[in-house]
Amino acid sequence: MPELPEVETVRAGLDRHVVGARVRDVEVLRDDSVRRHDGGAAAFADQLVGRRLAAAQRRGKYLWLPLSDASADAASAAFLVHLGMSGQLLVRDASSSWRHPHLRVRLHLDGAPSGATALDFVDQRTFGHLSVADLVPVPVPEPPAPRVRDAERVPAPVAHIARDLLDPVLAPGTAARATLVGAVRRRRTGIKRALLDQTLVSGIGNIYADEALWRARLHHARAADALRPVDVRRLLDAAEAVMREALAVGGTSFDSLYVNVNGESGYFARGLAAYGREGEPCPRCGAPIRRSPFMNRSAFWCPRCQPRPRVPR
Known part of the structure; x- marks a missing residue:
């Protein structure tokens, strides 16, 4: 299962490749992948289309991209991702005829800094999930820490999750x-x-x-x-x-179940001292x-x- 370093690697990849892109269309190929979203697949797509993806953020194993809207000064909701056991977010060229056999959801993008035209959610074991969630305030640490990266608003399903050791x-x-x-x-x-x-x-x-x-x-x-x-x-x-x-x-x-947004594997398994x-x-x-x-x-x-x-x- 992807843990914090793997999720942070994906977050950093999203920050480089898709932040600033506008969601032009959404395909949900498996409804289970949006099972946590109120209203189901249609409502999920409706709340994403036309929105821009802002800076990728993470807390623990959850990651999200706030959704900016030209009619609002600040994002009120975010595209929220939990990778589960085998979930992957992959940047793609939507014009390619090849699709991953475990593709569950595709976001069609315009204006991605990398030139990508699709963000694919691939999930072989289907334990991962996507949703659009409202952003809610979280307590500010006392005394405030310098260089706090996390915004003081997080998606509602993440509000109970503690900060992590890289924060x-x-x-x-x-x-x-x-x-x-x-x-x-x-x-x-x-x-x-x-x-x-x-x-x-x-x-x-x-x-x-x-x-x-x-x-x-x-x-x-x-x-x-x-x-x-x-x-x-x-x-x-x-x-x-x-x-x-x-x-x-x-x-x-x-194995191939964890990769970054470019489909590349991590190499820390070679340095494990105890696990496995x-x-x-x-x-x-x-x-x-x-x-x-x-x-x-x-x-x-x-x-x-x-x-x-x-x-x-």
Whole structure:
């Protein structure tokens, strides 16, 4: 499933290729892909046609492009995307006769800076979804952080999602980062479950949680409320570092289901230390990496560097 670095890679691609384009027409080839939009496919298309796509934004694994309108001073709604398990946004030339076999929605564009004439939503497993959502205000951090990239209005379905570790508001040393450390330590659950809670800190998924825990030398079942502040700070720093490294190489691709807007794969899978490496030597100590069942998925960890707690959660 695309995680924060993969979604940020797509966001940056949209910013370069389609911002400023006007939506001329919309084709919905599978209604399931707009199932979260009130009114269905027809209403979805009607609210997009004629609107211009403004700067691409993201919070956690959601991304959106505000919709500007010549009759309004500021955008009141946004084109909202969740990629789900296998969703892709691809810039295309609509004049080509070839269409991706899993094309679900196509936005026909005029005036894209890249010259693209279509933005395709491709989704093999159909867990992703698109909608047009109203923009609503969100709390301003106190004290206000410098260089805050995120607008103070977000799509309504995203309002409950916490900020992520790449957000300047949560930079190390800020009051907001210290507040997050305290919030993590109040959770009466295993530390990996806390990392995956998108209402606590967003954007960390299974892959990067395992990699951060390996870097911080913490077992995934350690109790969050038993960790010292220094342990939580070290873990959050590790999570931020691993996601920034993944972002620098375009994210993590294990197969063709995750690509950027140009259809290119990311290369961070080559640098994973724990995730997916069951039985392989730990890059730090050489012990074989282990895999444990975790929330219908898997957790990968080093038995020597990340000892199992006596009373796991």
